[in-house]
Amino acid sequence: MESEASYKKRKVISIGVVSQLTGLTERQIRxxxxxxxxxxxxxxxxxxxxxxxxxEQLIAIANKREDGVSTxxxxxEFSNEHSHNSKxxxxxxxLKGQIQAHFNKKNKY
Amino acid sequence: MESEASYKKRKVISIGVVSQLTGLTERQIRxxxxxxxxxxxxxxxxxxxxxxxxxEQLIAIANKREDGVSTxxxxxEFSNEHSHNSKxxxxxxxLKGQIQAHFNKKNKY
DNA sequence: CGTGTAAGGAATTCTGACACG
DNA sequence: CGTGTAAGGAATTCTGACACG
Numbered sequence: 472m473e474s475e476a477s478y479k480k481r482k483v484i485s486i487g488v489v490s491q492l493t494g495l496t497e498r499q500i501r502x503x504x505x506x507x508x509x510x511x512x513x514x515x516x517x518x519x520x521x522x523x524x525x526x527e528q529l530i531a532i533a534n535k536r537e538d539g540v541s542t543x544x545x546x547x548e549f550s551n552e553h554s555h556n557s558k559x560x561x562x563x564x565x566l567k568g569q570i571q572a573h574f575n576k577k578n579k580y
Numbered sequence: 581m582e583s584e585a586s587y588k589k590r591k592v593i594s595i596g597v598v599s600q601l602t603g604l605t606e607r608q609i610r611x612x613x614x615x616x617x618x619x620x621x622x623x624x625x626x627x628x629x630x631x632x633x634x635x636e637q638l639i640a641i642a643n644k645r646e647d648g649v650s651t652x653x654x655x656x657e658f659s660n661e662h663s664h665n666s667k668x669x670x671x672x673x674x675l676k677g678q679i680q681a682h683f684n685k686k687n688k689y
Numbered sequence: 690c691g692t693g694t695a696a697g698g699a700a701t702t703c704t705g706a707c708a709c710g
Numbered sequence: 711c712g713t714g715t716a717a718g719g720a721a722t723t724c725t726g727a728c729a730c731g
Binding site for chain 2: 700
């Protein structure tokens with residue numbers, strides 16, 4: 472319950488591989504960093520390094536972007552997830568799910 | 581019991597980072613591949629990609645090399661570990677531990 | 690706002706080879 | 711055998727900017 476986390480959170484993946492893994496362009500990945508959705512580390516020479524966790528976050532971001540969610544909204548959703556009050560979190564997620572499902576229906580058909 | 585393995589075995593780390601993680605030079609890492617101790621994948625353009633598992637193997641290799649074990653011997657130890665008969669494996673490991681401890685004593689003092 | 694692209698430069702990685710021992 | 715190094719080239723990554731909308 473610790474060793475797995477160390478693999479998941481360790482920042483070791485360069486942007487080219489992350490691009491492959493997520494299907495996002497490097498431009499998009501850098502932009503999401505600029506918007507503070509993702510926080511890579513840097514090598515001594517300045518190259519970005521990401522974790523598997525970051526890759527999963529980016530995939531989640533890509534899915535939300537496809538659903539028309541703005542980076543600003545995504546950022547707020549992420550900060551809500553970080554509030555460690557499970558009651559509020561559950562309530563928020565349920566509500567957001569309904570709102571977003573409704574929104575998607577309106578826009579996809 | 582599956583998700584962790586996927587992080588551990590996924591080949592996503594480039595040689596520069598592996599060098600940092602293991603303390604080995606890129607030259608050494610490439611040489612251990614030549615000696616068939618490690619098996620990175622390649623990107624489309626030919627860059628090597630390693631997993632966390634590979635990194636751990638390399639650290640184990642580095643430790644054995646420090647103890648004077650040759651790449652040839654290390655390779656054989658690894659293939660023994662792959663024999664999935666736990667009785668033989670345990671016996672072999674015990675024996676090798678004794679032999680190697682004895683060997684190290686003779687050589688370090 | 691979100692993403693593409695061309696620009697120029699710096700750092701990364703690759704291979705094959707010579708060196709030493 | 712195991713590792714260092716210089717060599718030349720190709721691919722990677724970085725930043726800042728212009729473009730479109």
